[in-house]
Amino acid sequence: MSAILPPAERLWWKEPLERTELLWIVIALVWCLIMFFMMPYWHVYGQQNLANEAYRTTPEAYMKKVEEMVAKFKVREEGSPPTPVVRPPAGADVYLVARLWNWYPILELEAGKSYRLHLMSLDWLHGFSLQPENINIQVHPGYDHVLTITPTQPGKYAVVCNEFCGINHHAMVSPLYVVK
Ligand code: CUA
Numbered sequence: 001m002s003a004i005l006p007p008a009e010r011l012w013w014k015e016p017l018e019r020t021e022l023l024w025i026v027i028a029l030v031w032c033l034i035m036f037f038m039m040p041y042w043h044v045y046g047q048q049n050l051a052n053e054a055y056r057t058t059p060e061a062y063m064k065k066v067e068e069m070v071a072k073f074k075v076r077e078e079g080s081p082p083t084p085v086v087r088p089p090a091g092a093d094v095y096l097v098a099r100l101w102n103w104y105p106i107l108e109l110e111a112g113k114s115y116r117l118h119l120m121s122l123d124w125l126h127g128f129s130l131q132p133e134n135i136n137i138q139v140h141p142g143y144d145h146v147l148t149i150t151p152t153q154p155g156k157y158a159v160v161c162n163e164f165c166g167i168n169h170h171a172m173v174s175p176l177y178v179v180k
Helices: 019-045 058-072
Strands: 052-057 073-076 084-085 093-099 103-104 104-109 116-122 124-129 133-141 143-149 155-161 174-178
Touching: 058 073, 058 084, 058 093, 058 116, 093 104, 093 124, 103 174, 116 133, 133 143
Parallel strands: 084 104, 093 116, 104 174
Antiparallel strands: 052 143, 073 084, 093 103, 116 143, 124 133, 124 155, 155 174
16 A cells, blocks of 8 residues: 555554564664663773763863873984873873874873873874774864873884874874883
């Protein structure tokens, strides 16, 4: 029967439910519930979603903390223009700035130790992509975004901006060192 005609039986909703329809409703419901409980399950056991926090802040307040960290834990300079390489102690708050068009400073972290990594943009949207790991985080202006991280594998990583942020977006690349 065409849907544009009124139903012949006006009380169609009082018809008993057909078995196959009931079966599919149950299958869909069970699947919905499985997927629903998989969300918290993956968060805890899947090691996929990063547990994170975000706080409102200003570029001035954030930069103050960055400069304090750089002054305390700078070990050398690298690149041109020279960028400080910072090696904070295990468990420390580590600050990384995204801005047009670089990351500041360069981080050197110890494998097997946990850090509270803070991310913030000083201007507009950037993206923190850690290569070759599969980590992607948007870096917003106005928010101090904190991730608890534990690097496991020593090596030289690359922090690549993965949100298009203007003419020098492609140049917004920085090393990140994980040492033993
Ligand atoms: Cu910053 Cu693209």
